[in-house]
Amino acid sequence: DYNERLREFEARIARGEKIEPGDWMPEEYRRQLIRMISQHAHSEVVGMLPEGAWITRAPTLKRKMILVAKVQDEAGHGQYLYHAAETLGISREAMLEALLSGKAKYSSIFNYPTLTWADIGTIGWLVDGAAIKNQTMLAQCSYGPYSRAMVRICAEETFHHKQGKEMVLLYAKGTPKQRQMAQDAINRWWWPALMMMGPHDKDSPNTEILVRWGIKTKTNDQVRQEFINEHAPEILEAGLSIPDPELRYDEQTGNWRHGPINWDEFWQVVSGNGPMNKERLEARRRAHAEGAWVREALEAYAAKKQKAALA
């Protein structure tokens, strides 16, 4: 019966076994994974937009090649993740429809504009830095296809993180104008990066069940703390400042303590009212409409091949 199956399912997770497509799982486990993996896939695809906007304006050929490769990686991450979600029985069309209709969530961070070239370095350093902390935790997740996708994605994110950090550190040592651009970008991206990990644990309705079933192996606040502990000292060491007057190192715990996060801003962005939400969705809708002929051509080709096979 259900309780027995649930006990066995939880015992498998406790033994560190992966749950695979086709294995028995509680409906709530399936629902939570579809929610998270599809939101994650949408984030990768929408996440191509803020950086993609700078491909034509990269300052050197080297930077342009790096940026093209990074944005292309993000499309690939979207692909793996949509496939991982499909193993749970949801269709690609249903996920895209949820994104394009504005029903589905995607990461808050991509609803902020990229105003200068220094934002591209800062996204690599801070946004990919935050993503790596979150995704290293998810690489341990109990669902096989998601866990394996995370291992590959994290390897690629590490390259994204390094190129961003290298860029910002270089500008921090550059001309006064370059230093000022790097600082301005840190000032604008620091707080949104902290919000990426989601609400505080006490305000996070999904964490309890996700941790119980090994989908998340750390809580939002734990991941946020890891991110701050790594990045705060590195930013300060580069001679840049962090826009949080309460930020300080706590000798006793070994953690960097931060000031209050503006959760009103976070919920505004999550509910569709951030600075760039409308533009991001419009861009995705336009891309979908302009890609209609590709989908039609593929269908026509498949039909032709099937007809030829039958003949």
Ligand code: BYC
């Ligand atoms: N933005 O109960 P909670 C990338 C929602 S892409 C928007 O704590 P959970 C990259 C949350 O969905 C990075 N919404 O949720 C790409 C929930 O609403 P619903 C994307 C957020 O799931 C290109 C509600 O708030 N990474 O790295 O326990 C270029 C309550 O929250 C956010 C992923 O998607 C947010 N920031 O924890 C560069 C990783 N935070 O769904 C880089 C996968 C929370 O109940 N996802 N919400 O209506 C996760 O790890 C978890 O879903 C989260 C949130 C940690 C994000």
